[in-house]
Amino acid sequence: MPKYNLTVFLKRRMSAAAALILCILMLASCEFSGIGNETQPPPGTDAEITSEREAEPELTTAGVLNSVESDESEEETTPPETETEPVTETETETETETETEPVTETETEPVTEPAAEPETEPEPDNYIGRIAITFDDGPTVSIMDQILDKCEQSGAEVTFFVCGYKISQNSYAVMQRALELGCEIGNHSNTHPNFNKLTVEGIQSEIDITNKLIKDATGIDATLMRPPYGNLKRDIGRGLDKQFILWSVDPEDWKYRDAQTVYDSVIGQVGDGDIVLLHDLYKTSYEAFCMLVDTLQEQGYKLVTVSELMEHSGMPLVNGYFYYSSTYAK
Ligand SMILES: [Zn+2]
Structure with missing residues (x-):
């Protein structure tokens, strides 16, 4: 027994x-x-x-x-x-x-x-919020380099939505530098057309060409896409394998081309979770950016990439969805 x-x-x-x-x-x-x-x-x-x-x-x-x-x-x-x-x-x-x-x-x-595994606890930090500043229509090598100088000096991270037709061997270095500094690169089409006037095949082609160019330049597969002019019908976007990043703050830097005006416009409305739209086409936008970095960091904001903004807020990035801020997507 x-x-x-x-x-x-x-x-x-x-x-x-x-x-x-x-x-x-x-x-x-x-x-x-x-x-x-x-x-x-x-x-x-x-x-x-x-x-x-x-x-x-x-x-x-x-x-x-x-x-x-x-x-x-x-x-x-x-x-x-x-x-x-x-x-x-x-x-x-x-x-x-x-x-x-x-x-x-x-x-x-x-x-x-x-x-011993609750490693997913969010890290406590002293920031009062996070903001994603984005630049469209580049890469414009000289301005992008200056933006990256400011990023390097301040620790800010930004997102560039680039057009395929502007990518050349000359822009490889600055695009790689952006990634090395923790910045992000997304797709802004090849020729900057109005997607509402293209067929689905035409849109797909615009996206594919630029994704290949970004990959050739940096080795990464861009998953974020900003449709030119923010134009893309939602039902068409739903069928595409990109996450569409729009914006919540638009100072119309292309129209005013004045650093102080752009700065005032952004500062007057920006807050936690916002996505700010700028263009790395104008020196005035770069100057406004420098002023924004100084003020926003002093106020206690962390300037992050779009992906980090979403990740930190718990917003899932899902293909076919349109994101306007860290708290609003559709
Ligand atoms: Zn654009």
């Missing part, structure tokens, strides 16, 4: 240990595969997943983005890392089944590992 019991006991112990190891492997695999990549599940599909994290904005199936303040159901949307919770529960159950056993060493190990 005692011998038989010992065998059963050992088998149970071994299978419990195997289950725990399996759980750890599953946890590790979730950890490395699910978080932070761009293939977020389509809006609405993960609604049953709950989270202890703060409520985050979400794209609903209706295609409307709800801000944190406006919708209580947002707490239900947080990506894959919360899958770890059910696993942890099974572990605990497995342990309690074998609670009569005197040996506890093997049990403490697996339990402490998952417990």
Whole structure:
């Protein structure tokens, strides 16, 4: 009898240990595969997943983005890392089944590992908000270089939406420098046409040509796209594999071409989560940018790329959607 019991006991112990190891492997695999990549599940599909994290904005199936303040159901949307919770529960159950056993060493190990994993907690910082400044219609090498000098000196990061027809071997260095400084490069079409007057094939071709040129210049696949003039019908955009970045603050720098006017316009309306539209075509826009960096950083804002703006606010970047700020997309 005692011998038989010992065998059963050992088998149970071994299978419990195997289950725990399996759980750890599953946890590790979730950890490395699910978080932070761009293939977020389509809006609405993960609604049953709950989270202890703060409520985050979400794209609903209706295609409307709800801000944190406006919708209580947002707490239900947080990506894959919360899958770890059910696993942890099974572990605990497995342990309690074998609670009569005197040996506890093997049990403490697996339990402490998952417990040490809340690495997804947002880092606390002292910024009062984040703003993404963007530049269209370049690359204009001389102005872009000056913008990057300011970025390098101040730590600001910006996003450039470039046109294919303006990319040449001469712009490779400045485009690479932008990425090295943490800035971002997106697609602004090849010839800057009005997409509302093109066929879907024509639009796709404009996007593809510029993506290839950006890749040749920098090695990256641009996923962000700003349609020229902000023109793109939503139903057509939905079928394209780009994330369309519009803007929430437009000082019309192309019209005024005066640094102080552009600066005043932006400062008068900009706030946390905004996307600011400028053009790296005019020296006045560069000058306004320098003034904006100084003031906004002094006020406590962090100047970030569009992707970082979205990531920090928990806004998923989904192909076919149009983003106006970190809290509004459709
Ligand atoms: Zn443009």
